[in-house]
Amino acid sequence: MKAAHPFVHRHLLSMGDLSPADIGLILQVADSLKEISNRSIKKVPTLRGKTVVNLFFEPSTRTRLSFEIAAKRMSADTYNISASSSSTVKGETLVDTARNLEAMNPDAIILRHSSSGAPRLLADHLQATVINAGDGTHEHPSQGLLDLMTVKERKREIAGLKIAIIGDIAHSRVAHSDIIGFTMMGAEVRVCGPATLMPVGIEAMGAVVCGTVQEAVADADVVMALRIQKERQKDPLLPSFREYAIHFGLNPRSIAGAKPDALIMHPGPINRGIELDPELADGPRSLVLEQVTNGVAVRMALLYLLMGGE
């Protein structure tokens, strides 16, 4: 497989590190690799002999499994380290953990961590490729890419689309990667949520802040709900889930102003009936499971491009 556009990155830490051409290439490669997952023998030898370590300091089912399946379908050897089994419980620092892993010569480390910027710290200390699988409230670039892929499959073009993202914009790393990615590809991204969950200066990332869900979804091509958490530490962010569901929950009524064929997305896991009504989540316009399917393809493409498969 020869690409027209050279892919020069060694790590994927932030959506902002990529150019529109990079994103175009990743989606193109993902599209061509997607078919492998539909074969009866779901394996190609592309990354045979490569070692991929999943280093997860936060709980994750979907993302960790998605990366593991992606690596295995490309024939890489994969290993999983989770926070409970890692040495951090014994007081080892992230940098020391990384150096010890490095001593075993992995080709790529997939990191999920509760601290924003942790993948950058790792990349600064390691030779191996580092892929950010979600860091704090910063970014989740592979999720942003799979969202782009999923929308592009249905809509052909990203440019010109109206994307509404509803919910906890302040703490959602998915929202941050999506805002950067969709605006970079020419879409209009509107965000809406309780003002307590709207971060200062989000406009600077390219998003348009809307006061009501109705305003945000007006004529939208894509409506995305984010997972809501009632409290973080001692910060009184929301009075109740009940009130959130009434004013910011997505249901057929609240998104009535969107385009009739507007796509429904959610990065999961869903609080059913709070941020997303089951009628939408399970309805014909829902892409929730297609997002998960495409996650494997996008991660296969990332591993291939970043690890320089033959």
Add this chain to the structure above:
Amino acid sequence: MAELHFHPLGEAAGRPLILRNGRVIDPAGKIDAVLDVLVVGEEIAGFRPPGKSDGLPPDAQDVDCDGKWVLPGLIDMHVHLREPGEEYKETVQSGTRAAAAGGFTAVACMPNTRPVNDNQAVTSLILAKARTGYARVYPVGAISKESKGEVLAEYGELKGAGAVAVSDDGRPVANSQLMRRALEYAANHGLLVISHAEEPALSQSGVMNEGALATRLGLAGIPRIAEEIMIYRDLALAGYLARPIHIAHVSTREAVDLIRRAKARGCRVTAETAPHYFTLSEEAVGQYDTRAKMNPPLRSRADVEAIREGLRDGTLDAIATDHAPHSILEKDVEFDAAANGIIGLETAVPLALALVREGVIEPARLVELLALNPARILGVEGGKLGVGARADLTVIDPERRFAYDSSRVVSKSKNSPFLGWELQGQPVLTVVGGQITCAAL
């Protein structure tokens, strides 16, 4: 780069010194002229027109200060020496050595040691260590026991042991009643109250300035108002009680304005800022650079401009470094887990001189900010020159450039965002009580 030569205090009294041909700048004495300065024993023995050699002690050590500035010894009224308790970061010895290298003849050290300096034992220990250090040390005691913000520390005992002020620096006094009582009770003992102004309910778990950049980096923000609300509270308390108060490390535009207005209505407030707040904006955080993490955090460019204006117009009285040594154990970690603070003793002079070169302040104002005002605010000797005055002197070469890299850092810790910078203006001679503590001639 000229090599640094250090001499600890407590060595035998030095030979007489004659500092020749330097530009002597002493705002207290309204002097700004090329003069020779004669130091005999611990005192300044006289000023002479340049070039005269008659009547000099025969063993006088001759120092050519042509092209250099001869100033009252610089005083850093806000440093952390980490001793007792965190000697792996800094000690009284290593911290005062860094002070001498940076041109400081005296420092005031904050009480957040382990244990906290809330009693005479810790104050006395610091002062005992300082006798063989490289600069005078003025301990600042704690406002509250263990700086927990609950009950007052014993100010009489602290004062008796040698403390010059009280502060819970690093741990804001959240309880307004405690701050009121501290201002009242400190007056009984002639101690200044230094406020680390921060409303902890607003700063919460923040790690950098709140704004678009923090949002982009996914880092929890510390809003400007966390600092401003507390400064307003402390100004209101000080005004109501008619007591003096000193505001530490001012970092925002509105904070400068609050202090300016309080001064205009006669409030006895003084304030300091640090070189990083007039030099760097939040953009220095870059890609999670923990060397740009401190509290208060680096703010916006508009704030930096306002700090510079405050230094120019007299709203801000002093430049203090908030020298906060941390080892790589605290800094080579995730940004949100990293400790707050940067070292500053060795970069303050060149960074302050940049304000002079850029036309923000005059040389005499620089001396007010780094020597005269800190002495006045703390109520300690120094900050001015005069025949018979204690011979605490700093000679700086305003032209000399040097590359600031970790190999030349004198402090035990290397946590500075200015590493790698080419700096202009270097202290070349530091004299404490007639004795040379550091020479880079």
